[in-house]
Amino acid sequence: MALSFFRTHIISRHARKQFYQNKRNSGYVVLIPEIGEDADKNTLLSENGLPEFNEMSIEKCIATISKQSLEYENGVRQIEYSAPNCKNAFVEIFQPLEKLDTLLELTWGMAKTLYLGNSSLMPTKSYIQIHERAHNARSTKFTSIPIFQAAVNEKNRLKKLTDEEQRLLDKYILEGKLNGLDIKGTKRERLNNILTSLQKERQIFREKVNTANKLFTTDIRNAELIRQFPESLVKAMTVGNDPERGPWKMTLQSHIYEPFMQYCPDRNLRWNAWQAHVQRCSNYVSKEIETATNLDNIRSYRMEQANILGYETYADMSMETKMAGSVDNVNYILDSLLDSARSMQDAEIELLQRYAKERGFDSKLEWWDIPYWQRKQKWSLYGFDEEKIREYFPLPRVITSLFNLCSTLFKIEIVERTGQVHTWHKDVKFYDIYDDSSNTPIAGFYLDPYARQDQKIRVYDDAGWHISIRNKCTSMSTLPLSALIFNFQAPAEGKPSLLSFNEVGVLFQRFGHSLRHLLTKANYSEVAGLSNVEWDAAEVCGQVMSHWLYDPHTIRAVSGHYNTDEPLPEDIVKNLQNIRSHMAGFNLSRELYFSKLDIELHSRKDFWRDIVRELWPKYNALPFDKYDSHPLSFTKIFSEEWAAAYYCRLWSKMIAADIYSAFEEARKADQDVLAVGKRYKDTFLAVGGSCHPSEVFRRFRGRDPSPHALLKNLGLPKTKVLEE
Structure with a gap:
C-alpha cells in the first residue's frame, strides 16, 4: 500500500494523463533531462535533516529525482548481479534496497508535498515528470527476477522468521507473482500486451469522464x-x-x-x-465521449490478465492484497449488512416523503430530491447545519484538543518546533513527536491548514491529504516524516479559521491515519507504517480517530464559540449520534450497492447493464431509471486503482467501529481506557504493514472482527444472519 495515498486520492481525479504505470506492469524507464543545475550540487536537506522547501525549485527537484532514479536502477542491477550467490538476503539484498528507497522516496515525497501544498511552485506537468520517473525506477525491484527468486529462496531456507521478515519476503514474492515473473514464453508476452492496452483504455476512460464533467x-x-x-x-x-x-x-x-x-x-x-x-458518457448524450466500449475492453483485459496469472477472475486476484482474503468473505459481509440496511431504507424514504409533503412537496420523491430533503430534514430534526455551527469549532482549539487526546491515549507529546524549519508557505507549521520514553523526537510532521486560491487542489468532501515524506528505516537511521495538508477557511476579519463538523472529522481522520505512519516500530521501510497495509485495512486508524468525535467529553473539549467560548449547544452534543444515523439505511445501501456492483463487474462476463438491473432492486428502494448509465462514469473502478476494491472503505469502517467499541466497553465497565489506548498503540499504530491486519486485530481484540459495532453506530439492527 506504499503508493496508496496518491493512487487513491489525487492522480485519477486531477491528472489529464496517467501519472504512473500500473503497479502490476513491468516497469520501463523514461529519462528526464537534468534541467538547469548540476544535480551533484542539489541538496534538498538542511543541516537539521529536514527538507529545504523554501530552496526547492522545479529544476532542482527534477534534476535530483533524475540522478537518484538512475542511481536506484544501477543499484538494483548491482543487487541482481549478486543475488544468485547471496547467503543472507536480508543483509545482502533488502538492506541495500532500503538505502536506495530512503534517498529516492524523500525527494519524491517532497515533490508530492509541494504539489499539494503549492501547485504554483510545483505545477501538474512538472510533477507528472517527477512522479513517473520515481515510480518507474522504484518498480524495477518488483519486476526483477533475481530479487524475486532470492526472496523465494530465503523463505524456503529459513525456518524461523519474525512477523516482519515474513511480511517483507511475502511482499516481494507476491509483487513478483502479480507482475508475472513466474510466467514465461508467449503468455508473458501476451500479459505485457494486455497491460499496455489496459493502461490506454483506462486513460481514455478517465479523459472522457473529465470531458463529460465539464461539458x-x-x-x-x-x-x-x-x-x-x-x-x-x-x-x-x-x-x-x-x-x-x-x-x-x-x-x-x-x-x-x-x-x-x-x-x-x-x-x-x-x-x-x-x-x-x-447519463454521462452514454450514447444518450454524445457518441464521441461514450465509454461503453472502453468499459467492456477494461473488463475483458482484466479478466484475461487474471487468468494468465492463475486466477479465475480479476476479483479473485484483487483479494491477494486485501484483508478480507476472498470474494466469498466480502460478499458475506456485504449481504449481512444489506439485510439490516435495506429494510431501514424503506422506512427512511417513507418518513422523508411525509416530511417533504408537510412542507408543500406534492410529488413522489425521486433520486434528484433525496439530497435536498435529506439535508432539510436533518436540520429540522436535530438543529444541525454544517455551515451554521462553524463558530463553535475554531481551528486552534480543535488542534489543541486533538493533540491533547492523542497525548493522553498514546503517551506521546506533540511539540511545535519554531525556527530553522523551512516550509513552502508561511502558514505551515512543523511539529515533533516525543514518546514518553525518549528525550529526542521519534517522528515529525508538517501541518498546512488553510485553503489558498489557485495553489491547492480542491475535492468536495475530501479536504485533507496525508503525505508520507519519509518512512522509518532502522538500517538508515531515518525517522518518519509526513505532511498534513488541508483546505480549511483561512482566518479573516479578526476571526480564526472556523471548521464545519465535517471538517473537524476530516482533521481527526487524517491525523489518525498519519499516526500509523509516525508511530511505527517496524524496522524495514518497505513494511513500516502505512507501507504494505492491505487496502481494505489502510483507512482503519483514521476512522478510529473519527469515532472520538461522537464521545460527549471529547466533543465538548474540541468545541467552544470562538468569541465567547460558549460551549456547543447541549442538544447538538446529545444529537450527534442521531445525526450520524440519519438515513443510515439509505446511505449504507448505496455504499453496499456500488461495492457489490464493482465485485460483480470483475467476477462475471455479463453485459454491465444486465448486472445493474439485476442488483438494483435488491439495494435500492427507488426505481431504476432506464436511462441511468452510472457505470459508464465509475472512474473509481475503471480508471483509478479500486477495481474489485470499492468495498475497502466500508470494510475499514467496519474494522474501525469494532476497534473503537473496545474503548467504549472499557469506559462502561469502569476499566482503564488508557490501557486500551496502549494496546491500540502497540498493535495497530506500532505494527503497521509488518504483520497481517487480521492477526493485528486479533492481538488487539482477542477475536476476529464483527460488523455489530458498525450497525450499532449507525442505529441499524443486528441482522439475522449475524445473530446466528
Whole structure:
C-alpha cells in the first residue's frame, strides 16, 4: 500500500494523463533531462535533516529525482548481479534496497508535498515528470527476477522468521507473482500486451469522464436560487469576480454537483443536473465521449490478465492484497449488512416523503430530491447545519484538543518546533513527536491548514491529504516524516479559521491515519507504517480517530464559540449520534450497492447493464431509471486503482467501529481506557504493514472482527444472519 495515498486520492481525479504505470506492469524507464543545475550540487536537506522547501525549485527537484532514479536502477542491477550467490538476503539484498528507497522516496515525497501544498511552485506537468520517473525506477525491484527468486529462496531456507521478515519476503514474492515473473514464453508476452492496452483504455476512460464533467453546464442568473448556498459553493460557481451578483454556472464536477443537489430549491434544475450526471458518457448524450466500449475492453483485459496469472477472475486476484482474503468473505459481509440496511431504507424514504409533503412537496420523491430533503430534514430534526455551527469549532482549539487526546491515549507529546524549519508557505507549521520514553523526537510532521486560491487542489468532501515524506528505516537511521495538508477557511476579519463538523472529522481522520505512519516500530521501510497495509485495512486508524468525535467529553473539549467560548449547544452534543444515523439505511445501501456492483463487474462476463438491473432492486428502494448509465462514469473502478476494491472503505469502517467499541466497553465497565489506548498503540499504530491486519486485530481484540459495532453506530439492527 506504499503508493496508496496518491493512487487513491489525487492522480485519477486531477491528472489529464496517467501519472504512473500500473503497479502490476513491468516497469520501463523514461529519462528526464537534468534541467538547469548540476544535480551533484542539489541538496534538498538542511543541516537539521529536514527538507529545504523554501530552496526547492522545479529544476532542482527534477534534476535530483533524475540522478537518484538512475542511481536506484544501477543499484538494483548491482543487487541482481549478486543475488544468485547471496547467503543472507536480508543483509545482502533488502538492506541495500532500503538505502536506495530512503534517498529516492524523500525527494519524491517532497515533490508530492509541494504539489499539494503549492501547485504554483510545483505545477501538474512538472510533477507528472517527477512522479513517473520515481515510480518507474522504484518498480524495477518488483519486476526483477533475481530479487524475486532470492526472496523465494530465503523463505524456503529459513525456518524461523519474525512477523516482519515474513511480511517483507511475502511482499516481494507476491509483487513478483502479480507482475508475472513466474510466467514465461508467449503468455508473458501476451500479459505485457494486455497491460499496455489496459493502461490506454483506462486513460481514455478517465479523459472522457473529465470531458463529460465539464461539458454539461447550467447558467443561473436568479440570485434567489442561490440564497441558501454555502459561501464556498457560490464562489465555485461564480462566473466573473462578483459572487453576490453572479452569474453562476453549475457543472458536474464533484465539488459543485454534490452540494448543488443538497441546496438547490428548484426541482427542475435538480432533475436536469441529476439526469446529466447519471447519463454521462452514454450514447444518450454524445457518441464521441461514450465509454461503453472502453468499459467492456477494461473488463475483458482484466479478466484475461487474471487468468494468465492463475486466477479465475480479476476479483479473485484483487483479494491477494486485501484483508478480507476472498470474494466469498466480502460478499458475506456485504449481504449481512444489506439485510439490516435495506429494510431501514424503506422506512427512511417513507418518513422523508411525509416530511417533504408537510412542507408543500406534492410529488413522489425521486433520486434528484433525496439530497435536498435529506439535508432539510436533518436540520429540522436535530438543529444541525454544517455551515451554521462553524463558530463553535475554531481551528486552534480543535488542534489543541486533538493533540491533547492523542497525548493522553498514546503517551506521546506533540511539540511545535519554531525556527530553522523551512516550509513552502508561511502558514505551515512543523511539529515533533516525543514518546514518553525518549528525550529526542521519534517522528515529525508538517501541518498546512488553510485553503489558498489557485495553489491547492480542491475535492468536495475530501479536504485533507496525508503525505508520507519519509518512512522509518532502522538500517538508515531515518525517522518518519509526513505532511498534513488541508483546505480549511483561512482566518479573516479578526476571526480564526472556523471548521464545519465535517471538517473537524476530516482533521481527526487524517491525523489518525498519519499516526500509523509516525508511530511505527517496524524496522524495514518497505513494511513500516502505512507501507504494505492491505487496502481494505489502510483507512482503519483514521476512522478510529473519527469515532472520538461522537464521545460527549471529547466533543465538548474540541468545541467552544470562538468569541465567547460558549460551549456547543447541549442538544447538538446529545444529537450527534442521531445525526450520524440519519438515513443510515439509505446511505449504507448505496455504499453496499456500488461495492457489490464493482465485485460483480470483475467476477462475471455479463453485459454491465444486465448486472445493474439485476442488483438494483435488491439495494435500492427507488426505481431504476432506464436511462441511468452510472457505470459508464465509475472512474473509481475503471480508471483509478479500486477495481474489485470499492468495498475497502466500508470494510475499514467496519474494522474501525469494532476497534473503537473496545474503548467504549472499557469506559462502561469502569476499566482503564488508557490501557486500551496502549494496546491500540502497540498493535495497530506500532505494527503497521509488518504483520497481517487480521492477526493485528486479533492481538488487539482477542477475536476476529464483527460488523455489530458498525450497525450499532449507525442505529441499524443486528441482522439475522449475524445473530446466528
